[in-house]
Structures are given as structure tokens and as C-alpha cells.
Amino acid sequence: MTDFLIVLWGFAAGLLSGVVGTGSSIALMPVLVVCYGPRQAVPIMAIGAVMGNLGKIFAWWDRLDLRACGAYSSTAVPGAALGVHTLLTLPARVVDVSLGVFFLAMIPARRWLATRDVKFSRAHLALIGGPVGFLTGLVVSTGPITVPVFTAYGLAHGAFLGTEAAGSLAVYGTKIVAFQQFGALPASVVMQGLMVGAALMMGSICARPVVARMTVSTFRTLVDGLMLASGGSLLWVACFSRSP
Numbered sequence: 001m002t003d004f005l006i007v008l009w010g011f012a013a014g015l016l017s018g019v020v021g022t023g024s025s026i027a028l029m030p031v032l033v034v035c036y037g038p039r040q041a042v043p044i045m046a047i048g049a050v051m052g053n054l055g056k057i058f059a060w061w062d063r064l065d066l067r068a069c070g071a072y073s074s075t076a077v078p079g080a081a082l083g084v085h086t087l088l089t090l091p092a093r094v095v096d097v098s099l100g101v102f103f104l105a106m107i108p109a110r111r112w113l114a115t116r117d118v119k120f121s122r123a124h125l126a127l128i129g130g131p132v133g134f135l136t137g138l139v140v141s142t143g144p145i146t147v148p149v150f151t152a153y154g155l156a157h158g159a160f161l162g163t164e165a166a167g168s169l170a171v172y173g174t175k176i177v178a179f180q181q182f183g184a185l186p187a188s189v190v191m192q193g194l195m196v197g198a199a200l201m202m203g204s205i206c207a208r209p210v211v212a213r214m215t216v217s218t219f220r221t222l223v224d225g226l227m228l229a230s231g232g233s234l235l236w237v238a239c240f241s242r243s244p
Contacts, residue, residue, distance in 0.1 A: 014203020047193025083137020
């Protein structure tokens, strides 16, 4: 029953991510943390995110900006590997609190970025990729940051969804390799990740017909609501559901 509910929630999270470009990790992480604990939840989500991003790439293959993806990935990939190493040295409670605080902090940060009419070049994408990749390795998802980064480069709708997914695919693929090298990918975690990933992929593919109907205000409300709910629930788990 638990697996069924996770698959159902994963499909809904994939559908949301396929529409607004982010949100699957934010929506799923509290559920995965409660069910499996933070150390298992992070690699499970990494595998799931790879498959979910493959779904978005498949849906928007004809709109990809490969040069923008390459510029971002060139520094985001090594940053993600360093972030995973840092994550695996931290106590479980610290991981819970870090995830919760990060999601909550991204609400005002995303709004601040969105109000600035900033134009990015590929050089900017490369400069930003390193720290964003490190944060992604450490706190699972930085979608609320990459959304304004790629849109400031000039991407929108399908081009944004596909290109952001391709960049994220490189980062999450690096995370999986790093988890494997550090011995954090037992067979049970791989199977759970594939289960979550299949649900995310199907949701991402099914989202294409509704993308054109999403307004900017609805997008912002959805992302902020997800971060608020997920950040608050992770802090609740850290404070009340784990022994010292």
C-alpha cells in the first residue's frame, strides 16, 4: 500500500514538474523521508529525478538548447559531486533541517530573482552552475533557483522545460555515480528509485498538453506553495519525529 501511494504521488509530482518545470523533488521528498529516512530518500530521489527529467526531454526534444545546457552542466556536474560528498558526512537530523530551511528560504529568494529583469549569457550559466550543482548535491533540488536562471537566459515554455531538464539530468546522473562510489546505492534503493522514477516520467510526459495554459501567476503560486508545505513538513519531521 505504501509503494502504491508513493507511485500515485510520484505521478502527480511528475505531472506538476512537467507543467511548471520544477516541483517533483519538493513534493516527493517529505514523503520519501518519512517512509525511508533522509539518507535513503536522497539517492532514491536522485534516481527518480533522472527518469523524470528524461520524460521532459522526450516531451520537448525539438526545443532543446544544447549550448545553454552544456554551459550550465560544465560546472554544475563537479559541483554536484562535491555536494554529495558533503551530504554523506552530515548527521541525518542536520540533513532534515537543511532541506526544510532551504525550501522555506527559496520562497523569498525566488521572488527576489523574479522581480529583477536580469538577462543571462552562457557565461553566466557556467558561473551559476557550480554553486547550484553543489546545492543540488547537498539538498536534493534547486529547481526554484534554476527556473529564474534559465528563463533569464531567454528560454520559455517547451524550450525552458526541455533544456532545464537536460541540465538537471547531467547533475542528477552525477549524483547517482557519486552515491554508487560512496556505497550509498544498495539494490533496495535502486529498485525504489526506479519505481519513483517511472511514476515521475509518466507524469512528465502527460503534462505537455497543459503547458501552454499555465499562467505566470499560477506558476509562482504552485512553486511557493510546494516549498512552504515541503519545507514545513521536513522541519516537523526533524524536530518531532526523530530521537536525538
